[in-house]
Amino acid sequence: MPSPEVVVAKPDYWEEAVAHLMRRDRILKKIIPQHGDTWLTKRSTPFVTLARAILGQQISTKAADSLWERFLDTVGRRPTPAGVLDVGLAGLREAGLPQRKCEYVQDLATHFAERRVHPEKWTSMDDESVVSELVAIRGIGRWTAEMFLIFHLQRPDVLPLDDLGLLKAISLHYFSGEPVSRFEAREVSSAWQPWRTVATWYLWRSLESNPVQD
Template sequence: MAQGIAGSLADSQVRLVGKPAYWDEACAQLMRRDRILRKLIPQHGEHWLQHQAPAFMTLARSIVGQQVALRTADQLWQRLLERCGQPLSPAALLALSPDELRALGLPKRKVEYIHDLALHFDARKIDPQAWQAMPDEAVVADLCAIRGVGRWTADMFLIFNLHRPNVLPLDDAGLLKAISQHYFSGEPVSRFEAREVAQAWAPWCTVATWHLWRSLNTVAVRY
């Protein structure tokens, strides 16, 4: 969800992939550099970023979850899956009218956004396969050309679909909350302060972010 902790997809919509090749090295380096991560990382030693959903579903789920609480996002997503079938496809979504989508509880603007996303995929205006070999910022630029996809959604895609190692989602309220709790004794933090803390994490910001999310008792950190 935008401005919040990443949520979960239905289990039938994700596949388990192996531990990222960089994960162990990243954890070891982060524990050497950062006193907070030295305590947090061993708490989740048997878990890592491993779930991956199809590109369309990752982006659609992110749009549905923008600017709403995690529980609300999950409810809206489940309604959409029940109405369109699983796995969710661009064609299934385009088969529904805007009124039918709004009847599920989706705001008018989100209906417009996910419809535009489905059109991009259906008309092959974008090439998700090409993103595998593109630099992070080039992928972000491609994604942000789609209505309703902003920096937060693009960052979630980089983390949860492409498993890029060095993504720092400064627009995510969950990350800022965790940094506040662990590094600033609960005081609110700015994006500038968060970026200062994260300087020690590069080139493994994704791994640090994932563990900070888990520290907030987020059981399933995946999109």
């Protein structure tokens, strides 16, 4: 939630998307007003966004935050590809980062340093082209690439079907808590287009006020 002292700009499509979703989906019509003072905000630089995503994969938010702090203590508070490469695998391991994640972050830094990826072009590339470039980096699968599309590029129509939180929210609100398949989730989402990112955002928020047990 944005603090009262800092005005965080909404994506320019946000109000149009909200109006569409509240008109087309009876569940979101109830959820959205409960979170009217929150919206999608952009996260840091492309490199930092991806590094944090890699380090936070498959662990709790608390553990991810702790790992990120150790990473920053090691490579500096403003991580760069060059800084990560200077520290090297040994330095990251000494900081207590898992071996595999150290390797992934090093590969990410190498891709950026050697210009194997082209972040300056991503804003003009379509979603699937960005995903294709990102998944060539070790440790980045489709889910991580889609999180980048949502949180950094702020693409409006991303549906992350591999995201457990989204599937959990769809199960809770649309299927009375019964497990849902990717096909069923996609069917539910058909009414959200072309604003599936925004629908996903509000469904994530709904889990904060309606926690679902694993």
